[in-house]
Amino acid sequence: MTPANRTPVRVGVFGLLGSGNLGNDGSLEAVLGYLRTAHPEAAVDALCGGPEAVTTRFGIPATRLHWYRGEYRTASRAGAIAGKGLGKLVDVFRTAAWVRRHDVVIVPGMGVLEATLPLRPWGFPYSLFLLCASGRLLRTRVALAGVGAAPIGDRPTRALVRWSARLAAYRSYRDAQSRDAMRAMGVDTARDEVYPDLAFALPAPRASAPPDPSAPPGPVCVGVMDFHGGNDDRARADEIYRRYLDGTIRFVRALVAEDRAVRLLTGDECDASVVAAILDAVGSPLVTAAEPSSLADLMKEMAAADTVVAIRYHNLICALKTGTPVLALCYAAKSDALMTEMGLGAFCHPAREVDADRLLEQFRALEKRSAELRRTLAERNLAAARRLDDQFNSLTAALFPATGRAHTSRRAP
Template sequence: MSPGRRARPPKVGLFGLLGSGNLGNDGSLESVLKFLEDRYPDAVVDFLCAGPETVRERYGLDAERLHWNRGEYETASGIGSIARKGLGKLVDAARIARWVRRHDVVIVPGMGVLEATLPLRPWGFPYSLFLLTTSGRLFGTPVALVSVGANPLSHRATRIVFTTAARNAAYRSYRDEPSRDALRRMGVDTSGDRVYPDLVFSLPTPPAREAAPGTIGLGVMDYHGGNDDRARADEIHESYVAKIKDLVNRLLDAGHRIRLFTGDVSDEKVVRDIFAALADERPGLPPGAVVFDKAGSLAELMGQMSTVDAVVATRFHNVLCALKTGTPTISLGYATKNDVLMAQMGLGSDFCQTADGFTVDQLVKQLEELLRRADGVKATLADRGTKASLLLEEQFDVLSTRFFGGRE
């Protein structure tokens, strides 16, 4: 922000798939909001996001819809819907440019905005990100990609759109080394970019709630494979859910109670599948043997996770929240980022499997070992979590100096 702009409150835009039911995305948002509230309480903040109604209700801030076409992520099934999608691209180009121009700085708070680890089309969110950073470059509004995730991209069009968007950003930082390396290998000059932890590590950890000994947390996901697995999506999903149900039964047979977790509204379908199977196969199951209380935020999710002995989870931010609360964790990862996070927190490959290749037998053995080592694991997680939080404070100092003139 130029010195001449410091005399008035800074106008800050926040951009992304926010308010759409993904707890991890909204947790990253809350981290940046906390930074702004703590250091720049007079900042004028608004959003261009996927769920403006939710954002307005939850945070009391102005928000506009990311896409003019409300059916942007629905499959076009006729000439009318195809035409509407095409028109939407043109309208969004003008809308995003106008929105960017109103601000002193635009922040993209974390998230896997440069990833295609899950099914993704280049002319959906990647195109919007391209419009955002290109508009910032054209109008002199810096766009900051803060602690974002990235991965190598095999689809040429998606790769071109994402790398162009990344080049046009005024600031880039990544939540792990493989993310920075992915951009470098795709031809982006990352020599001036830094790696910091995921933004969620800067959020306060809720006080631990009363624990229920013998309870295992299970974070489930509506998993259908990655961007290159579209032809096998149904098969992958059915296999994943079948093994999760098998794990539930094995844990119950061993005398454990189970608390289910989700990270996105789409995951609730898997929860319903689990309860339907239990009703059919175990009609005499005692009340409370398997529970699910929908969390409305990462803070609520972390509070729930503090009540269990260990967590087995698939979604990245389910794994992260469990680690942040100091809960021994096993990752059933769908991308390299899960394994990297586990290594960063001192757990490593001993407690990792893949979402599409895990075996329940190995998982049960890993869980037994994890519970045996629980005290040491908790101490390690507490230490690593503190260090991650301090590194994010360093990044917020950098953002303050670069985009807010150091003004506090």
Template sequence: MRIGLFGLLGTGNLGNDGSLTAVLAHLRAEHPHAGIEVFCSGPDEVRARHGVSAIRMNWYRDEYTTASRLGSVVRKGLGKVIDFFRTANWVRKQDVVIVPGMGVLETTLPLRPWGWPYSLFLLSLTGKLFFTKVVLLAVGAGTVADRANRTLLVGAARLAHYRSYRDEISRDAMGAMGVDTSRDPVHTDLAFALPNPVPLADHGVVGVGVMDYHGSNTDRDNAERIHRDYVRRMTQFVSWLAENGRVVRLFVGDHVDEAVADRIIEAVDSRAVSVVHTSTLDELLREMARVDAIVASRYHNVLAAVKLGKPTVAVGYAAKSDALMAEMGVGEFCQSIRDLDVDRLVKQFTVMEERSAELRAVLTRRNTEMTRRVELQLAELSAIVRGSSR
């Protein structure tokens, strides 16, 4: 049995790499004799961290940087042709290829069609050509506005052998774009399969998750203004926390977020504020377990917080954060990152602290249900794997 794993993995996104960790742990436990190989963006990191064979997804190494010179444009264009054959050659060797979680069918952050959407479409297309089962496992999706991205992502979804989603809004979005989702199950995020660390909270410490936010895929013209506004408002909130006697630990969800954390620390200029450096979702969970309450922006920061049973306010950039918070029974503690109101955030945080014991009890009950749902998802995955041998 040969099992492939496919995605934007090993590039510093803690949520994506956490999904990979969860699926790898399951495959090694339930299918110990299978050969596993990862086709991804950061193969060196994946090999070093997980001890598994890994191959670079794109022939052109600067695929996800802007091509400003003619030579770069030519190499990037040539890479698209070469990537078709590289992907086809890799896919034909696998019995099943799994895309483990991630928001692979959404454009809530800036995304060019010839980048990830093209790669995912090649995967599903070559899977059909070589009778390799492509599994989109507990993925996130959203309604895609621009035609090029929508065509590629919808095409990839339709050609896949199996699709499941991490929430109802993802399945609804694919249905709205014309995909037949009548047989597609909804489970939950794969991160719920990861073990929780022993909670050792430091009293009076607040975690604040920040991100390098520049708007959505349709906000490119206003990206810098959106970014400045977000950083300014989060800085105001962190300043309020420090001035009111809280110790603040800043969390990131991707390596690109670290510059934002550094800017906030410099602006607040308080010994009460520091940044926590983590490189895996497991490390993030361990560090978040040490705080009393959390305010976070990135989806997997929010997910890690509620998974740990921490009173949480989500300053979300997409509907997926609101959906997760509602599903966990704490939907009132949300607001949009685009319209971030610092005064309202202070009020939400204050109420959240006052109701801390009640919210922890709610989150504990919901986490039991989430664990059951992710176990069901992984059981379905094993059934597909066992039925995929050639």
């Protein structure tokens, strides 16, 4: 309880939240769970991409990240270009005014310090810089908690990301290579810690019994993505997409030929077109599509499967969290690092160069080692939960020193 004479701590959460990306919203859910357990007195609201969705789902007030409503549409006409330009100026004052109302702002996970997918410097990197600069000027503590980072080739984007990190009051990363990337970009990371991704703090569905080796093979979940490469791949984006899609279709057809049921999963609203293309190309009742609206939905699907093959980073986390053996189509080094950390480093396949025959070989090898890998994942998940308790205690010490309260674990049994 907050004493009557004390104003509740005002906490803001910031990011591309409520915009259709399940991984981003899962990171927010984990941080809200921490705040409600460790700091129930805190008054929490958001500055985010999809305020209506955040308020509806999470029950907190939310403000639109951008003044200009057409921010995410391509501007080709003079009016739209002028609107975007004006919006960048207005957002300076809007962001500062929002930051000023808070004691603490948390950026909950996400790959906010990377450009492994197409990204323009005047988009989210600019918004993040405004947040961190406002925090420094107005003495509001900004925390980049469990974020992802990667080397960035584009100089304006790299500069905005570097200065955002430098201006933040607290930084932690979801893997060691993220911290290394920020150090290489000139950020002093001596006091920065590495913890598992925040999504590992979410409750997982009760694990199902391991597959019976004498029973017929069970369903396979295939997580898909509207994948066109990264920031440096724009010249060959269509080629990368076609190769990824063709390889995935061939792989699904091979599973169907063996009478395996396949469940297609997404991680963002934009992935629906890929699901439709696979369903149309394969044309089998054995292939069905789920409509997940959260990481919890994804975990339920994956817990019921024998095996998972996935490309999106948080789809991989959901499979790992449920203890289901997973084969990763890796589009960035973060996926390789995650799989290695969880003991499945041998089961990675390049998303830009999908070879259906090689993918099928790896899939069969994965299934042969299913029982062993499930035991490994159970051990690694326990270790991840302990490390995330440390992450939340670190956040409390850095951002809420007056409360003197440590985080209490709420691990699912």
